[in-house]
Amino acid sequence: MEGFSYKNEWFGNIKGDILSGIVVALALIPEAIAFSIIAGVDPMVGLYASFTIAVTIAFVGGRPGMISAATGAMALLFIDLVADHGLEYLLAATIVTGVIQILFGVFKLARYMKFIPRSVMIGFVNALAIMIFTSQLPHFEGEGCIVYALVGLTLAIIYLFPYLTKAVPSTLVAIVLVTALSIFMNYGIRTVGDMGAISQTLPVFLLPQIPLSFETLAIIFPYSIALAIVGLLESLLTASIVDDMTDSDSNKNVESRGQGIANIITGFFGGMAGCAMIGQSVINVKSGGRGRLSALVAGVFLMFLIVVLGNIVIQIPMAALAGVMIMVSISTFDWNSIRTLHLIPRTDALVMVVTVLTVVFTHNLAIGVFTGILLSAVFFVSKISNIKVDSKLEGSHRTYFVKGELFFASVTDLLAKFDFKEKVKSVDIELSRTHIWDDSAVAAVDKIVSKFEENNIIVTVKGLNEDSTELVNKLANKLGSH
Amino acid sequence: MYKRILLATDGSEHSKRAAENALTIGKCNSDSKMEIVYVIDHDKVKSDVLSNWNTAEIGDKHKSRLKGIEQMAIDSEVNYETKILHGEPGPAIVEYANKNHFDVVVIGSRGLNGLQEFVLGSVSHKVAKRANCPVLIVK
Numbered sequence: 310m311e312g313f314s315y316k317n318e319w320f321g322n323i324k325g326d327i328l329s330g331i332v333v334a335l336a337l338i339p340e341a342i343a344f345s346i347i348a349g350v351d352p353m354v355g356l357y358a359s360f361t362i363a364v365t366i367a368f369v370g371g372r373p374g375m376i377s378a379a380t381g382a383m384a385l386l387f388i389d390l391v392a393d394h395g396l397e398y399l400l401a402a403t404i405v406t407g408v409i410q411i412l413f414g415v416f417k418l419a420r421y422m423k424f425i426p427r428s429v430m431i432g433f434v435n436a437l438a439i440m441i442f443t444s445q446l447p448h449f450e451g452e453g454c455i456v457y458a459l460v461g462l463t464l465a466i467i468y469l470f471p472y473l474t475k476a477v478p479s480t481l482v483a484i485v486l487v488t489a490l491s492i493f494m495n496y497g498i499r500t501v502g503d504m505g506a507i508s509q510t511l512p513v514f515l516l517p518q519i520p521l522s523f524e525t526l527a528i529i530f531p532y533s534i535a536l537a538i539v540g541l542l543e544s545l546l547t548a549s550i551v552d553d554m555t556d557s558d559s560n561k562n563v564e565s566r567g568q569g570i571a572n573i574i575t576g577f578f579g580g581m582a583g584c585a586m587i588g589q590s591v592i593n594v595k596s597g598g599r600g601r602l603s604a605l606v607a608g609v610f611l612m613f614l615i616v617v618l619g620n621i622v623i624q625i626p627m628a629a630l631a632g633v634m635i636m637v638s639i640s641t642f643d644w645n646s647i648r649t650l651h652l653i654p655r656t657d658a659l660v661m662v663v664t665v666l667t668v669v670f671t672h673n674l675a676i677g678v679f680t681g682i683l684l685s686a687v688f689f690v691s692k693i694s695n696i697k698v699d700s701k702l703e704g705s706h707r708t709y710f711v712k713g714e715l716f717f718a719s720v721t722d723l724l725a726k727f728d729f730k731e732k733v734k735s736v737d738i739e740l741s742r743t744h745i746w747d748d749s750a751v752a753a754v755d756k757i758v759s760k761f762e763e764n765n766i767i768v769t770v771k772g773l774n775e776d777s778t779e780l781v782n783k784l785a786n787k788l789g790s791h
Numbered sequence: 792m793y794k795r796i797l798l799a800t801d802g803s804e805h806s807k808r809a810a811e812n813a814l815t816i817g818k819c820n821s822d823s824k825m826e827i828v829y830v831i832d833h834d835k836v837k838s839d840v841l842s843n844w845n846t847a848e849i850g851d852k853h854k855s856r857l858k859g860i861e862q863m864a865i866d867s868e869v870n871y872e873t874k875i876l877h878g879e880p881g882p883a884i885v886e887y888a889n890k891n892h893f894d895v896v897v898i899g900s901r902g903l904n905g906l907q908e909f910v911l912g913s914v915s916h917k918v919a920k921r922a923n924c925p926v927l928i929v930k
Contacts, residue, residue, distance in 0.1 A: 427844035434841065550840045554833055556875055587837060595833050645838035 318373040322599040329598030330606025333376055333589055335481045337363075337611050338622070340589070340637065341379045342501055343630045347444045348384040348581060349391045350399065351505035352622075355379040356615055357512040358580030363608030365571035366585075367601045371563030372548040374555060374599045376589040376607055377571060381441045381637070382543050382674055383536055383582045390532050400517040402529040402536065403582040407572030409537035414566025422545045422561070428657040429681035431646045432664025433542065434587075436677050438642035439669060445631045445638075448499075455496050456628045463487050463632025478592065480633050487629040488621070501630070502623030509619035511612065512578040535675035537569075540584035542678065544568050547585035554594045588640055656688040694719035696743075698726035708737040715743050715750035723753055729760045736761055741772030751781055793817075793925075796825040797893040799884045799918065802856035805899030809929040810860045813897035816927075817869035825864060825871040828887060829857055830880040881917030888922045897927045 337359050345355030359378035366377040391399050413419065449456060463483045470479035491498060501507070519525050548559050564585075572582050593603055615622065650658050660681050668677030696713035709727065713719060738757065745751060754770065761768040773781065798813040800806035810827075817823045832839075857873055864871040876883045888896050898915045919926045 423845070425844075427841065430844050431841050434837075546840070550836050553836050553840050554831060554877075556831065591833060591837070643838055643841055645842060649842075 317600075319601045322597075323602060325597035326600045326602035327606050329593050329596035330603040331610050332478055332596045333593050333598070333603065333607040334610035334614065336478045336589060336592055337376075337378055337607060338614060339480060339484055339625070339630055339633045340381075340586075341611070342622070342625070343634050344379045344381050344384040345581070346501075346504050346627075346630070347381065347441075348388055348399075350396055350581060352501055353506070353508055354396065354399075354579065354581045355384070356507075356611070357578055358575050358583050360608045360612040361512060361575045361578045361580050362571045362583045363604050363611070365574050366567055367603075367605035367608065369563075369567040369570050370601070370604070371561060371565075371567055372551055372559035372585075373601045374590070374594055374603060375544075375547055375551045375559075375564075375585050376593050376604055377544065377568065377583060377585045378589065378608075379581055379583040380540075380543065380586050381444075381634075382437050382539050383584055385437075385440050385444065386535050386539060386673065386675065387532055387581070388672070390529070394528060397518045398525070398529055399581055400576045400579065401519050401525065402532045403576035403580070404517070404573050405526075405529055405533035406536040406540065406582045407569040407574075407576065409533055410541060410569030410572060411566050412569075413537065413541060414562045414564075414569060417562045419541070419545060419561035419565050422542065425542070425678070425682060426657075426660065426685040428653070428660040429664050429678055429685060430542075430546065431643050432661040432668075432681050433674060433678055434546075434641055434643050435646060435661070436665045436668035436674060437543075438638045439665065440672070440674070441634055441641065442638040443669075445634045448627050448631045452498070452628075456498055459487055459491065459496075459498070459626060459628035460632045460635070462490075463629045464635060467632065467636045480636065483632065484625060484629050487632070488625045491626045491628075492624055496626075499627045500623060501625045501627065504627070507615065507619045507623050509616045511616070512580065514577055515579060517576065535673060536582045538678070539674045540568055540572070540582065541565055543587070544585035547587045547590050550587060551590050551594060554591070555599060588637060656685075656692070660685050660688065690718045694722070696722050696726070698723070702733070705732075705734040706737070707731065707733045707735075708739055710739045710742065712742045714746060715753065716746035717749040720749050720753035724757065727757055727760075729764055729766075733766060735767040735769070738768065738770045739772050740770060740777070741774065743777075744774060745777035745780055747780075754781075792820075793894040794820055794823045795891070795893045795895075796823060797884075797888050797891075797896045798825055798827045798860070799880075799896065799898040799914075800827055800829055800857065800860055801880075801899075802829070802859070803899065805929070807860065807863075809897050809899040809927075810863050812927060812929050814863060814867045814869050816895065816897070817864075817871075818867055823869065825869050826891075826893075827857055827860055827864070827871055827873045828876055828884065829873070830876045830878065830883045832880055833877060834879065880914045881921075884914070884918050885921040888918070888924060893924055895925045895927060896922050897929065900928050900930045 341355040341359040342352040345352045362377050387399055387402065390402060466483035466486060467479045470482050544564060545561055548561060548564050552559055568584060575583065646661065663684055664677045664681035667680040668674050693714045696719045699710045701708050715723065758768045758770065793816050796813050796817055798810055800810065813825055817825050861873065876887055896918060898918055900915055915928045919928060
């Protein structure tokens, strides 16, 4: 059964997969080059990565129809590593990233991704969009009107060409036309060739040239952790999107492991770390891609084009690439989140905004996600620590009704709500609508009981639910009534 | 007179009311057949997945969102089939309805998200304008 379905994932949709793979390959080239330039490495590093990752994922990925390659989210994370230590350290970090991701898959940690709050996920994609946009701004610095005009032209073609036909990806049309125009008019503006060399050769297996020492690991490990987490986050989000588009399920743990294997292989073949791409995967499914074959075709065809057309690729003006990247950032941004910002709970909106701002200031998506999760946790605790105490006086007997969650964050509020000095003979504490979660809560109830007893008031604790009783019995034996 | 009925649905409350009406029409004729279609909008999948990230629906198959309506069809003993379409909802429904020569299209007046509809324009309106058969919009 397993064997049959794997075969089906490969050959269930041959025609659609080949066509969509070609479309994706064409759309991948400008992005792979642009992401390399963002990271400060030669365009070949991103192109090799896109080739090896797409091809490897075709075999070992968990979500057929999803496209993985060099991505902006990852490129943004290792700018400093490349600037401070060079390409070889990036390759080593890529391999370590892969190892971490495989461990993620082996220990089946993918499901914990669902614990990341929605507002943090939205903050993540919005921050990513903003970072991709700002990474393009240096291409405008000190440039003349020609560059601005070409970026505008690129964007105009990208957004208007689909009204003519949707058969050819409009980004490709824009790149071809703008490149042709700039060669023909001889503007003398910066091109891909100025940013690094394009070698028309296949990638080869190489060990990264780094000292195998603890110091090396200390340098690359923080980067690898961030890369592993961000890579999996985007990959699993993309997998959910492809699940939704194709109305089918996928194995997120296999996907985590697959991403890891792909990054290890990529590191050894001179490519930079990558992950799944939302935009390209959507293009793939829209173009009819459903199976593993589509990712394989995308990777192989991309390499073929570079080997054959490398000379033309270096003449693509940076202005055209900047245009494509601006489009990528616009489509990455979750505009729906702006439209609904005033509708969602204020704390959720704040978490989203803080996640985005943290990324924009630290230039690190991983720190942003971590801050967002932390802030959500704080808000959650403060929300559920609201405790309500009502009371009722009958003669010289008072009953307190406690409502809410009793744990370390709510006990201070709880103590303040009892009047220990009141002239009553006996007190009932009704706990049936509360839950005792930890030893702070047990201690607090204990303290309330003993404080009443100090004032010679008879206390009865009532209505503990089963879980709470169990915990109370474990932690203390002073609660008389039970 | 209405034998081939197309029920366009998104699993919302409004589309359940549309289903009730479609089934009423279906019951008039013993050999009538209803097709329940659901459109997956590729351009909205990303924001859909994001806005449902922590909710129970994430990972739900789209088909399972049709369960309630399927049950209604079984209870009223109307022949039915389900069909998932891909693309922009309005045009996808219109194209499917016109290509397969339905006698009537039944659709809810608004979808899951009133706000989105306000921004993006109404699907039922598009269908009513462009379908070549009578369209019943259920309020």
